[in-house]
Amino acid sequence: MHGFSVFLVKEMTEVRRTWRLYVIPGIMLFIGLMSPILAEVTPSLVSSMASSEGQGIVIEIPPATTVDAYLQFSNNAMQIALIALIITVAGAIAGERRSGTAQLVLTKPVSRTAMVVAKTLSNCLLMLVATIVSAAICVGVTAVMFGTELLAEFAAWVALFYLLACLFVALAVMLSVVLKSQAGAAGAGIAIYFALTILSLWDVLREYTPVGLLGAGDRILTGATDVPVLWPVATGLLMIGVLVGLASWAFRRQEL
C-alpha cells in the first residue's frame, strides 16, 4: 500500500480543516446532548397534546428513566447519524474523481488500495471520536437528569453501534467507487440501510449476520440477556474487510 500513511495524514488534516469536522461530529454531539432532554419532555408533550384535543382522552405515560434516555439516543443515532454518515462518506472516492484530485494523486506512487483504505479508516476514526464524545455527553446529561444506571449496557450499545457505523462507512466507500457519483452512492447506501432495517425483523438474519447489529444494542439496554452478538459482530467485521477489498479491487480496475 504505497503512500498509505501520507494519504491518511492528508485525510485527517482535511477532517480538521474542512466541513468534515462539523457535520458528523456536530450531529452526534447534538444527539448526545438532546436525547436525554427529549426523553424527559416526551411524556409531558404527549399528555398535553392528548388533552388539548378536548375529547376527554387521558394518556398516562410513566416518567422517563435512564433507559428511555439511552433508547432515545439510540433511535436518533441509528437513524439521523447513520444516514448523514452514508451521505457524507458517499463522496469519498467519487469526490476525488470529480474534482480531479484522484488523477493528480494517483499518478504519483500511491496505490488505489491505499486511497480506499485511508478513506475508510479516516472516516471510521472520525466516527470513533464523534461516537465516544457524543456518548460521554449523553451519559453525563442522563446522569444529571435520571441517574447513573445501565452504564455497562450503554457501553455495549456504543460498541455495537460503532461497529455498525464502520460497516456503513465501508459500504459507502465501496458504493462511491463503483457508482462514481456521490448522489448515486448516497441513494444506494440509504436504500440498503432501509432494506437491512426490514431484514433485521427476520430472526435467522438477526442472529447470524451483521443485520443483527441493528437491534442488538437496544435489546441489551432493555434488559434482555440472551442477545446474540457473537455472529453479528464476527460477520460484521468480516463484511467490512470484504467491502474494503471489493472497493480496492473495483477501483484498481477502473480508468480515471
Add this chain to the structure above:
Amino acid sequence: MSAAIELTGLTKVYKETRALDGVDLSVPEGSVYGFLGPNGAGKTTALRILTGLARPTTGGAKVFGHDVVHATNEVRSLIGFLPDVPGYYPWMTAEEFLRFSGRLFGVEGSVLDARVASLLDMAGLAGVRQQVGGYSRGMRQRLGVAQALINAPRVLMLDEPTSALDPMGRKDVLEMIRALSGKTTVFFSTHILTDVERVCDTVAILDHGRVLRQASMAELKREGHALKILVEVEQGAEDLEPLLAAEPWSVECEREGQIIRCVVSDIGEARRSVPAMVAGQHLSLVRMVDEEPTLEDVFVDLVGGRS
C-alpha cells in the same frame, strides 16, 4: 540517445471510437517534445495510458524501459504529470500541496524543504499564503508544473498546460517549461502551434489517433514543405506581382500593400531572378528575404490534407 518514452502500436478503443490507432512514437531523452494535434486527436488518451490512468487496448507503452501497465510504481516514480485541468484540495496552500506531493514520492526532510522553496520560487508562489481554492487559472497551472517537478522527474508529462490560460499565464508557463530544457525530458501535449514553436525541439503531429509525422522542429520545417520568399518594393507592387506569379519557379503569390509573398519551388532560382525583375520594372527594392515555413504551414499541410 536512449528513448525516454516509447509507444509501440498503441491502440485504445472506447466502444465505437478508436482514440489511438497504432501509435508508434519515440521520445528522445533530454528533449522538449511537442505532442501536437487538434482537439480529439488522442493526445490526452496517450498521456492517460502513459501515467497509468487508462489501459491500452493493444500495443505497448514504456517509460525508460518500464512497461506502464505492469510496472506502475516504477513508472510513477520516474514521471511528473500535469493533467489538462489539475484538481487540488482547495483547503491546502501551495506549499502544503507540494509537501504532500513530495511525501508521496518519499521525499522528506531537508531535501523536501529545499525543493519546495525552490519550486515555489520558480512558480512565483513563494510567500503566497492563500489557499489553492482561491487561485486563478494561471496560478493553478504554475503550481501544477511545480508539483510535477517535486520528485525531480526524469520525464515531465504536461497535458495542454497552456490551453486555458490568458497570454500572461501562457508566457509564464512556457518560460517554466523552457527553463527545463536540457535538465529533464518534457513531453508536452498541445493544440497551440506557437507554444510548440516557442519551446519544443522535437515534435510529433497526431490526428485521428495516428501519428502523421515525428521529427525535429528544424527537420520538419525544412523537408518537403513549401518555401516562401518575401519581396518588398517602394511602389509598383501591383505591377510586379503578376510577373512574379508567372515565373516557372513561382507556385503562388499574394500581395499586401507593397509586400509580395510567393511560395516558390526553387528558392535559388527565385533569389537570382527577383532583383533583375525589380530592376527591369524600374522599381526600388526595399527588401527580399526567405521566409521559413511556420509550424502552422506544416500542420495544415499534414492535418488539413488528411481532413
